[in-house]
Amino acid sequence: MSTDKSVARAARKEVVDFEGKLIGPEDADYDEARKVYNAMIDKRPALIAQCSGPDDVAHIVAFARDHDLLVAVRGGGHNGAGLGTCDDGVVIDLSRLNGIEVDPQARTVRVGGGSTWGDVDRATNEHGLATPSGIISTTGVGGLTLGGGLGNLTRTHGLSIDNLLEAELVLASGEHVKASGEDNPDLYWAIRGGGGNFGVVTSFLFRLHEVDTVIAGPTFWPVELGAEVLSAYREFLPNAPRELNAFFAFATVPPGPPFPEEIHMRKVCGVISCYVGSEEDGAKALAPLLDALPEPLLPGTAPMPHPALQSAFDGVYPAGDQWYWRADFVKEIPDEAVEIHAKFGAELPTWKSTMHLYPIDGAAHDPSPSDTAWSYRDAQWGSVFAGVDPDPANVDVIRQWTVDYFDALHPFSAGGAYVNMMMDEGQERVRASYRDNYERLARVKSTYDPDNVFRVNQNIQPQA
Numbered sequence: 001m002s003t004d005k006s007v008a009r010a011a012r013k014e015v016v017d018f019e020g021k022l023i024g025p026e027d028a029d030y031d032e033a034r035k036v037y038n039a040m041i042d043k044r045p046a047l048i049a050q051c052s053g054p055d056d057v058a059h060i061v062a063f064a065r066d067h068d069l070l071v072a073v074r075g076g077g078h079n080g081a082g083l084g085t086c087d088d089g090v091v092i093d094l095s096r097l098n099g100i101e102v103d104p105q106a107r108t109v110r111v112g113g114g115s116t117w118g119d120v121d122r123a124t125n126e127h128g129l130a131t132p133s134g135i136i137s138t139t140g141v142g143g144l145t146l147g148g149g150l151g152n153l154t155r156t157h158g159l160s161i162d163n164l165l166e167a168e169l170v171l172a173s174g175e176h177v178k179a180s181g182e183d184n185p186d187l188y189w190a191i192r193g194g195g196g197n198f199g200v201v202t203s204f205l206f207r208l209h210e211v212d213t214v215i216a217g218p219t220f221w222p223v224e225l226g227a228e229v230l231s232a233y234r235e236f237l238p239n240a241p242r243e244l245n246a247f248f249a250f251a252t253v254p255p256g257p258p259f260p261e262e263i264h265m266r267k268v269c270g271v272i273s274c275y276v277g278s279e280e281d282g283a284k285a286l287a288p289l290l291d292a293l294p295e296p297l298l299p300g301t302a303p304m305p306h307p308a309l310q311s312a313f314d315g316v317y318p319a320g321d322q323w324y325w326r327a328d329f330v331k332e333i334p335d336e337a338v339e340i341h342a343k344f345g346a347e348l349p350t351w352k353s354t355m356h357l358y359p360i361d362g363a364a365h366d367p368s369p370s371d372t373a374w375s376y377r378d379a380q381w382g383s384v385f386a387g388v389d390p391d392p393a394n395v396d397v398i399r400q401w402t403v404d405y406f407d408a409l410h411p412f413s414a415g416g417a418y419v420n421m422m423m424d425e426g427q428e429r430v431r432a433s434y435r436d437n438y439e440r441l442a443r444v445k446s447t448y449d450p451d452n453v454f455r456v457n458q459n460i461q462p463q464a
C-alpha cells in the first residue's frame with residue numbers, strides 16, 4: 001500500500017516537460033484515478049501518470065527507471081487480474097491517448113493506445129466499416145489487442161491482431177519505434193499476442209472491413225437443456241459459414257428490457273450470434289442449430305448496427321463488479337466434458353456469472369501457430385469461466401464456483417489459455433499458453449526490454 005507521497009512530489013519536480021496529469025496519494029482524485037474495472041483489485045500506486053502523448057510516456061518510463069519503481073501500463077483498465085495497475089509503483093495511464101482517425105479510402109483506422117473499443121466501433125461504423133474487437137464496448141483496445149482479441153467477428157475476419165497493420169511504441173529505453181511488417185518485424189511478430197511485454201503502444205493501425213448492420217443477438221434455451229444444446233452446438237459450429245460468429249454461453253436472463261419479463265432471471269444456455277451478411281442468409285446459417293433443438297425460450301436475433309451489438313451487454317457488466325475468472329483453450333468437447341458443463345452451468349452462483357466458449361476457427365485458423373506470437377491457432381474454442389457479482393460478500397462463492405468448474409474441465413483442455421482471460425497464475429501457465437513461441441518471445445523481450453521493466457503483465461522473461 002502506498003502512503004508514499006514523495007514519489008508524486010519528485011515526479012512533479014523532475015518530469016518538467018510532462019503535459020498530462022500526475023496524481024499521487026495526497027490528491028483528491030487519487031481514489032477515482034486508481035480504480036480499475038474489476039472491484040476485487042484494490043491497488044495503491046505511488047504515482048498515476050495520465051500521459052498526453054508518447055513523450056509523456058517516455059519521460060515517465062525514464063523517471064520510474066531512475067527511481068527503481070515498478071511500472072504498470074493501463075489501457076482500458078479491464079484486465080481481470082488487474083494488470084493495468086500495481087501497488088507502490090507508477091501507473092502509466094493511457095486514457096488520454098484516445099484519438100481515432102478513420103481513413104475510409106485506405107480502409108484503416110488509427111487508434112490511440114488508451115482508447116476503448118466502443119469509441120472505435122462507433123467511429124468506423126459511420127463509414128459502414130469495422131475491425132474485430134471483443135464483446136463488450138468498454139474494454140481497452142490496448143490490452144485486448146496485444147493479448148490477441150477474440151470477439152463477435154473472429155470467424156469472419158480473424159483476431160484483432162490479424163488486422164493490426166502497425167503500432168507505435170515507446171520502449172523501456174525511452175526510444176519511439178514503429179512495429180510493422182517492414183519496421184522491426186520481430187517486434188511486430190511479438191506484440192501480436194505477446195501482451196504489453198515489449199513497450200507501451202501509443203497508437204495502433206488496424207485494417208477495416210465492410211461490416212455495418214449485423215444479424216445478431218442471443219438465442220436461449222432453458223439451462224436444463226444444457227447438455228443437449230452444447231452437444232448440438234459443438235457439431236454445428238465448425239461446419240457453419242465464416243460469416244456466422246456464435247459463442248456458446250451459460251447465463252441468466254437479465255432482469256430488465258429488452259428481455260421479456262416472464263423469463264427475467266431464468267438460467268439459460270445458448271448462443272450469442274453475429275452474422276455478417278443479409279438477414280435471409282443469417283437465418284439459413286443458424287438454421288441447422290435451430291433444427292436440431294427444441295423451440296428456444298428466446299429467439300433473439302435481429303438486424304442491428306454493429307456498435308449496438310458491441311454495447312448490448314455493457315449495462316449488465318458496468319465497472320465496479322467483482323470478477324474472478326479462469327480460462328482454457330479447447331480443441332474438442334467430448335461427451336464427458338459436455339456433462340460437466342451442464343452440471344456447472346446449472347449452478348451459476350450469481351446472476352451475472354457466466355461461461356462462454358469463444359470460437360477460434362474460420363479466419364482465426366488462417367495464420368499458422370508461429371505466424372504471430374498467439375500460438376493456439378489449432379484450438380477450436382477459448383473457454384472462460386467467469387464468476388461475477390456486485391457484492392464483495394460473494395467473492396468466495398464466485399471464486400469457488402469458477403475454480404471448481406475450471407478444475408473439472410481442465411483435463412479436457414488443450415493445455416494453455418488465452419492470456420487476456422487468465423488471473424495471475426504463474427510462469428508455467430504463461431509458457432503453456434505460448435507453447436513453442438515462448439523461446440522466440442523471450443529473445444525478442446531481451447532485445448526490446450532486457451531489464452524486464454514491463455513486467456506487470458502475463459510476463460515473458462528476457463532470455464538470460
Ligand SMILES: Cc1cc2nc3c(=O)[nH]c(=O)nc-3n(C[C@H](O)[C@H](O)[C@H](O)COP(=O)(O)OP(=O)(O)OC[C@H]3O[C@@H](n4cnc5c(N)ncnc54)[C@H](O)[C@@H]3O)c2cc1C
Binds near residue numbers: 082147
Ligand atoms: C467485461 C470484459 C469483457 C471482455 N471481453 C473480451 C472479449 O470479448 N475479447 C477479448 O479478447 N478479451 C476480452 N476481455 C479481456 C480483455 O481482453 C483483457 O482484460 C484485456 O487485458 C483488457 O485490456 P485493457 O486495455 O482494458 O486492460 P488494462 O487492465 O488496462 O491492461 C491489461 C494489460 O495490457 C497492457 N496494456 C494495455 N494497454 C497497453 C498499451 N497501449 N501498451 C502496452 N501495454 C498495454 C497492460 O500493461 C496490462 O498488462 C474482456 C474483459 C472484461 C473485463
